[in-house]
Amino acid sequence: MTDPKTPGNGERFTGHGSEWTPANLSASDAQVATQWVEQRIDKRSMLTNKDRVEDVRDVMWQLEKEGQIKVHRIRDEHEPVEVKTLYGWTKRIPTNQLWHHKSCGQCGNIPGYPVSLLWLMNKMDIRYLDETDQTSCTAWNYHGSGIGNIESLAAVFLRNFHQAYVAAKAQGLPEGYYYPLVHCGTSFGNYKEVRGYLLHSAKLRESVTKILGKLGRLVDGKLLIPEEVVHYSEWVHVMRHRIRNMQTIDASGVRATIHPACHVYKMVPEDAIYDDSVLEGNRVAVSTGVIQALGANVIDYKTWYDCCGFGFRHIISEREFTRSFAIDRKIRVAVEEAKSDVMIGHDTGCITTLDKNQWISKAGGEGKAVELPVMADVQFAALVCGADPYKIVQTHWHASPIETLLEKLGIDWQAKKVEFEAYVKGLQSGSAAEQLYDPRLRLTSGPGFKPIKREVIPPPPSA
Amino acid sequence: MADGSATRVQDFIGDPVSDKPAVPRAKLEQIFRDIQEDMRYDHELNGCLNCGICTATCPAAHYYDFSPREIVQLLWTENLEGIYDAMQEKIWSCAQCYTCAARCPFKNSPGGLVMLMREVAIKHQMQSAKDVLRPFSRVMLKLVSTGNQLAPDMINPSHFADWGPNISKVEAPLKVLRKAIPMATLNTTETAWEVNLKTSVELYTIWEMTGVLDQLEGIDENLFDVITDIMDEKRADWKDFLEEQEDNDD
Numbered sequence: 001m002t003d004p005k006t007p008g009n010g011e012r013f014t015g016h017g018s019e020w021t022p023a024n025l026s027a028s029d030a031q032v033a034t035q036w037v038e039q040r041i042d043k044r045s046m047l048t049n050k051d052r053v054e055d056v057r058d059v060m061w062q063l064e065k066e067g068q069i070k071v072h073r074i075r076d077e078h079e080p081v082e083v084k085t086l087y088g089w090t091k092r093i094p095t096n097q098l099w100h101h102k103s104c105g106q107c108g109n110i111p112g113y114p115v116s117l118l119w120l121m122n123k124m125d126i127r128y129l130d131e132t133d134q135t136s137c138t139a140w141n142y143h144g145s146g147i148g149n150i151e152s153l154a155a156v157f158l159r160n161f162h163q164a165y166v167a168a169k170a171q172g173l174p175e176g177y178y179y180p181l182v183h184c185g186t187s188f189g190n191y192k193e194v195r196g197y198l199l200h201s202a203k204l205r206e207s208v209t210k211i212l213g214k215l216g217r218l219v220d221g222k223l224l225i226p227e228e229v230v231h232y233s234e235w236v237h238v239m240r241h242r243i244r245n246m247q248t249i250d251a252s253g254v255r256a257t258i259h260p261a262c263h264v265y266k267m268v269p270e271d272a273i274y275d276d277s278v279l280e281g282n283r284v285a286v287s288t289g290v291i292q293a294l295g296a297n298v299i300d301y302k303t304w305y306d307c308c309g310f311g312f313r314h315i316i317s318e319r320e321f322t323r324s325f326a327i328d329r330k331i332r333v334a335v336e337e338a339k340s341d342v343m344i345g346h347d348t349g350c351i352t353t354l355d356k357n358q359w360i361s362k363a364g365g366e367g368k369a370v371e372l373p374v375m376a377d378v379q380f381a382a383l384v385c386g387a388d389p390y391k392i393v394q395t396h397w398h399a400s401p402i403e404t405l406l407e408k409l410g411i412d413w414q415a416k417k418v419e420f421e422a423y424v425k426g427l428q429s430g431s432a433a434e435q436l437y438d439p440r441l442r443l444t445s446g447p448g449f450k451p452i453k454r455e456v457i458p459p460p461p462s463a
Numbered sequence: 464m465a466d467g468s469a470t471r472v473q474d475f476i477g478d479p480v481s482d483k484p485a486v487p488r489a490k491l492e493q494i495f496r497d498i499q500e501d502m503r504y505d506h507e508l509n510g511c512l513n514c515g516i517c518t519a520t521c522p523a524a525h526y527y528d529f530s531p532r533e534i535v536q537l538l539w540t541e542n543l544e545g546i547y548d549a550m551q552e553k554i555w556s557c558a559q560c561y562t563c564a565a566r567c568p569f570k571n572s573p574g575g576l577v578m579l580m581r582e583v584a585i586k587h588q589m590q591s592a593k594d595v596l597r598p599f600s601r602v603m604l605k606l607v608s609t610g611n612q613l614a615p616d617m618i619n620p621s622h623f624a625d626w627g628p629n630i631s632k633v634e635a636p637l638k639v640l641r642k643a644i645p646m647a648t649l650n651t652t653e654t655a656w657e658v659n660l661k662t663s664v665e666l667y668t669i670w671e672m673t674g675v676l677d678q679l680e681g682i683d684e685n686l687f688d689v690i691t692d693i694m695d696e697k698r699a700d701w702k703d704f705l706e707e708q709e710d711n712d713d
Contacts, residue, residue, distance in 0.1 A: 151674075446660050
């Protein structure tokens with residue numbers, strides 16, 4: 001046998017072996033073969049090439065028909081917009097009368113994330129409720145530590161979604177008026193996974209019914225299951241053209257890389273939105289869709305599929321992993337390969353990880369440091385619609401060099417920062433803080449609660 | 464398991480010159496049974512051809528001696544010693560991204576299986592689990608006592624020195640910076656958002672009825688004591704509030 005690596009023997013090292021010969025397919029046969037490859041490789045077949053995929057909503061409707069559960073329905077008043085998911089199934093995204101299920105990581109660490117969302121909603125006259133009666137999904141802790149179990153996750157899910165269902169009563173409005181909108185990607189993935197187990201397991205339903213019963217959180221003696229679990233990025237996606245209509249800043253000079261969040265589209269992948277008009281339907285559509293609609297250039301990069309390195313436990317106690325992964329697999333590739341101006345995400349842990357773990361890249365020595373602004377899709381959308389980069393987008397909480405992006409967008413961040421610092425000084429001396437909604441609405445029960453009619457909607461603060 | 468006189472190494476690997484198993488067979492079987500009896504087990508494990516797609520795409524496999532393929536194989540072949548060994552350290556490497564699950568042609572979820580193994584490691588109060596989770600106790604304290612997993616007062620330069628100087632780019636006390644967030648629920652420092660007292664009390668009932676507090680007590684008794692004190696306090700506050708309401712109604 002000849003050595004394929006030896007030059008001059010008439011063979012090339014192709015990796016196919018010395019027995020390889022060209023197929024010499026006809027043009028039509030080659031097309032058939034190519035189509036097969038495209039179908040298997042280019043499209044999202046790594047996600048779809050499986051058996052045993054079911055639409056869990058079929059189970060849900062059947063259980064409701066049998067009188068076993070109550071479904072919190074998306075009604076016409078929620079102004080739903082239809083989208084297609086991984087397998088071409090239809091998902092309805094409610095766009096109005098929304099109950100904000102906040103994210104502890106966003107609120108605690110990157111508050112401009114939820115503020116930008118509410119600011120956009122104010123501009124579009126969307127009715128919503130941001131209230132204090134909610135827990136986190138508890139899934140960050142669960143995935144990090146293993147403290148918790150399927151029952152506790154299910155009970156937390158059902159409790160919070162029940163509160164979303166009844167919250168409007170505090171404002172003299174009917175049950176089901178608000179529909180929950182989940183801010184966190186981990187909550188979104190976890191709640192969908194838990195909903196699936198609840199629908200499949202009578203035993204699990206039985207055990208959590210006891211808990212929810214004790215809490216007074218059953219509807220007509222039944223568990224309340226949401227028709228859809230909806231992520232804020234899905235709301236942004238279906239509203240992207242309306243958001244574009246409010247755009248005041250040109251984003252066409254921006255090169256954006258997208259970091260899709262694992263718990264948004266890899267966990268319960270059949271529920272993620274895919275849209276043929278967004279990267280030909282090859283990638284999850286949220287974030288990419290809105291950034292493209294706003295005129296920025298979405299640049300592909302080879303590690304788009306990788307996670308961010310958050311790891312749940314790792315960002316706290318295995319930081320070498322988190323920062324190495326974030327820097328080497330994501331930020332460095334986005335900067336050096338994609339020449340990106342900003343990395344856009346749609347999840348709490350990812351934005352935190354990618355934003356905070358850049359400074360330490362300086363430790364790599366000269367020429368090894370990498371920097372890249374990192375923010376959520378909704379923050380970018382608010383910015384190009386004229387939101388104040390400090391009061392609303394709260395960019396001062398970001399460790400990454402957001403200022404370079406602001407300059408690229410033509411925003412005078414230094415002047416805005418001076419204004420904001422004066423505003424903060426005013427607060428320190430006792431001035432009243434600006435709010436996006438009447439703060440009294442945040443209480444729906446318990447100490448300090450007084451019923452307030454929902455009609456009281458103050459105008460949003462000026463940008 | 465080695466007796467009390469064993470060294471730490473012997474605890475893990477046993478005595479190499481002894482025929483006595485490092486961990487009694489009955490214990491290994493119990494651990495496997497606990498993993499297998501979880502209602503999610505059959506959903507997460509459907510078979511395995513050792514194709515390795517899961518490991519090829521696994522972020523933890525880049526940096527640790529960890530392979531989701533190995534985890535699946537250990538469970539699929541019911542390798543009880545291997546399962547026990549993996550539960551000492553390897554399962555804690557997984558980053559829980561579920562890339563493996565999204566890609567597995569058999570629709571296995573190695574990440575999901577890792578979670579079952581972590582839960583069982585805690586149930587059996589494995590020392591390795593206690594060691595691994597010690598640095599995570601701040602998150603557990605915040606979560607179990609408030610329902611929030613992260614709070615503004617947890618993000619400070621002394622805890623996250625490697626995040627650099629830009630924790631906030633505007634100089635002001637944390638309380639004032641939080642007041643400058645135009646969402647009333649976020650004007651807090653000890654929790655990510657203002658949590659209704661009723662919410663906390665309801666959450667405590669969930670923790671109790673689902674055995675989460677028992678898990679916590681088994682893994683970190685001191686943390687458990689701190690948390691139960693906080694719970695008692697909040698429950699007393701809630702009781703006072705309800706009594707006050709009743710008095711007002713009268």
